[in-house]
Amino acid sequence: MSVAIDEVFSALAEPTRRKIIEALKAEPMAVGALVTQLEISQPTVSKHLKVLREANLVTMNAQGQRRIYSVQCEAVETLVAWCAEILPALEPVPEMVSVDLDLVQDPQDANALPAAAHQLGRSVGRGLEQVTGRAQEILERFPRFGRRR
Structure with missing residues (x-):
């Protein structure tokens, strides 16, 4: 199943679909x-689900008379990969690539490894926030896509 980036952007351009x-x-x-939760x-919900289904963002499984919808990851993964390709290479943040080795030099210190892991976790979290923020900036710059007919 092929995912077209323009269809994904077009589908996600509508706030109700998001x-x-x-x-x-x-x-x-x-x-x-969905009708009850989103009021x-x-x-309207059916119309938007059709668009999301055509963009491969959701799947539908029939259970008798009911149609159960769930998020389909392939289109989202394709979108994330596309965004990653267009993002300029990020300069490594010094905190992301190094851990204070003084914290782990004493192997007898029971708190050393957890402290180093905590520092690394904070650094990775900050890096993830940077990437997410950059992706959001890029997505906000795109004009609203119209539906292809």
Whole structure:
């Protein structure tokens, strides 16, 4: 199944569709549950789910009369990979590539390794925030995509 980046952007350009994705990321849901949770009419939810399905962002499984929708990761993974390709190489943040080795030089110190791991975790978290922030900036610069017909 091929995922077209322009279709993914087009589908995610609509705030209601992003709300649907947010609701579905916690658990798969039926249309009725989405209508209730998002307080949107059933025809509107169905219309947006169709667009999300065509962009391969959600999948639908029939269970009798009910249609259960869930987030499909392939399109999101393709989008993330595309964003990663266009992001300029980030300069390594010194905190991300080094840990205070003084903390771990004494192997008898029971707190040394957890302290070093905590420092590394904070550094990785900051780096992730940087990448996420940069991706958000790029996405905000894109004009709203119209649906291809």
